Amino acid sequence: MPNHKEALSILRQTLMDELVLLQSQTDPVELDQQSIGRVSRIDAIQQQELAKSNYRAAALQLKEVIAALSRIDEDEYGYCEECGEDIASARLAVKPEVRFCVSCQASHEQ
Numbered sequence: 754m755p756n757h758k759e760a761l762s763i764l765r766q767t768l769m770d771e772l773v774l775l776q777s778q779t780d781p782v783e784l785d786q787q788s789i790g791r792v793s794r795i796d797a798i799q800q801q802e803l804a805k806s807n808y809r810a811a812a813l814q815l816k817e818v819i820a821a822l823s824r825i826d827e828d829e830y831g832y833c834e835e836c837g838e839d840i841a842s843a844r845l846a847v848k849p850e851v852r853f854c855v856s857c858q859a860s861h862e863q
């Protein structure tokens with residue numbers, strides 16, 4: 754499945770770039786009362802919180818992408834980790850790092 758490998762490699766690079774960018778946005782907010790007012794300080798803190806939660810989500814996705822790439826190398830890619838059935842190729846096209854088929858994913862999210 755060379756197309757999935759390529760998609761995953763691109764996704765991995767995109768996520769790594771995103772993590773670097775988000776990392777820089779999670780730096781402690783400069784609490785300089787002289788230069789910024791109270792409202793923009795709250796704003797800056799909210800931005801930082803958002804960056805942190807985006808960072809966590811991207812880091813998690815990157816982990817899944819790397820795991821999917823190693824499954825391709827081991828020839829285990831495209832099967833549901835829960836039931837062992839093939840994962841629909843349309844599903845893999847949208848989210849190439851998925852580990853479960855639709856029905857197992859649904860039961861995980863309950």
Ligand SMILES: [Zn+2]
Nearest residue numbers: 833836854857
């Ligand atoms: Zn399944």
